Amino acid sequence: MTPIEEAFFDKATWTVSYVVYDRPGGTCAVVDSVLDYDPKSGRTRTASADRLIDFVRDKDLKVEWLLETHAHADHLSAAHYLRKKVGGKIAIGAAIADVQNVFKGIFNLEPAFRPDGSQFDHLLQDGESFAIGQLRAEAMSVPGHTPACMAYKVGDAVFVGDTLFMPDVGTARCDFPGGDSRKLYRSIRKLLELPPQTRLFMCHDYPPQGREATWETTVAAQRAGNIHVHDGVSEEEFVAMRTRRDATLEMPTLILPSVQINIRAGELPPQEGNGLSYLKIPINAI
Ligand SMILES: [Fe+2]
Numbered sequence: 413m414t415p416i417e418e419a420f421f422d423k424a425t426w427t428v429s430y431v432v433y434d435r436p437g438g439t440c441a442v443v444d445s446v447l448d449y450d451p452k453s454g455r456t457r458t459a460s461a462d463r464l465i466d467f468v469r470d471k472d473l474k475v476e477w478l479l480e481t482h483a484h485a486d487h488l489s490a491a492h493y494l495r496k497k498v499g500g501k502i503a504i505g506a507a508i509a510d511v512q513n514v515f516k517g518i519f520n521l522e523p524a525f526r527p528d529g530s531q532f533d534h535l536l537q538d539g540e541s542f543a544i545g546q547l548r549a550e551a552m553s554v555p556g557h558t559p560a561c562m563a564y565k566v567g568d569a570v571f572v573g574d575t576l577f578m579p580d581v582g583t584a585r586c587d588f589p590g591g592d593s594r595k596l597y598r599s600i601r602k603l604l605e606l607p608p609q610t611r612l613f614m615c616h617d618y619p620p621q622g623r624e625a626t627w628e629t630t631v632a633a634q635r636a637g638n639i640h641v642h643d644g645v646s647e648e649e650f651v652a653m654r655t656r657r658d659a660t661l662e663m664p665t666l667i668l669p670s671v672q673i674n675i676r677a678g679e680l681p682p683q684e685g686n687g688l689s690y691l692k693i694p695i696n697a698i
Pocket residue numbers: 482483484485486557574
């Protein structure tokens with residue numbers, strides 16, 4: 413059965429969220445939802461997540477999964493909010509525990525925060541298959557950008573997370589804690605071994621001037637034209653390019669808030685005595 417995908421592009425963070433479903437009136441998974449966050453005021457909003465909810469209700473879909481490709485560093489996940497509103501199980505790669513361990517240290521999180529993935533409803537293993545209604549899906553471990561990155565293959569479509577970007581943009585950075593460009597190269601080659609007509613859905617688009625944001629491509633198009641990893645680029649060449657390029661990139665605006673929320677599956681940190689939640693800024697640590 414061929415999946416149906418609906419994409420939602422968030423201009424504020426260049427993130428693409430997806431609803432992938434078997435049929436109207438059927439079952440869906442939501443991939444990489446966005447909780448809007450204004451760093452100036454510390455306020456969250458749910459306009460982006462509510463667009464997903466409207467779509468799901470309009471198509472009369474049962475939400476089975478709320479999938480995260482990884483603990484994002486550029487936007488907050490709306491998975492926790494969505495689960496409350498429309499249900500679904502929040503799932504992420506099992507290696508999230510490694511990511512939680514690193515950031516529990518950096519943010520000196522409360523002792524009750526357990527870096528074991530228990531904040532999520534389900535931890536996916538490499539190669540694990542699962543159902544989205546009548547669709548068959550499979551988790552593919554694609555570490556490199558982070559140690560816990562997963563791509564999700566649903567029928568002939570793959571939601572690639574932060575691995576590949578559109579061919580004219582290239583690939584994801586590897587300089588966050590636990591990132592590894594050698595691993596990313598191997599993960600990308602694994603994706604590019606899929607049949608050439610496989611449809612690939614990006615997690616982000618950073619369109620060069622003069623073109624509109626877009627997010628769907630194919631294995632064949634990536635192998636022919638990705639500026640960083642087209643066929644013929646060796647692992648050594650890729651690692652050298654990625655290392656050079658990552659050294660020039662600024663941290664994403666929302667990395668500190670994003671990571672603190674996303675390792676909690678989108679839930680805010682525990683309220684303090686006055687009923688408010690707080691985010692921390694570690695000084696000279698990232
Ligand atoms: Fe990311």
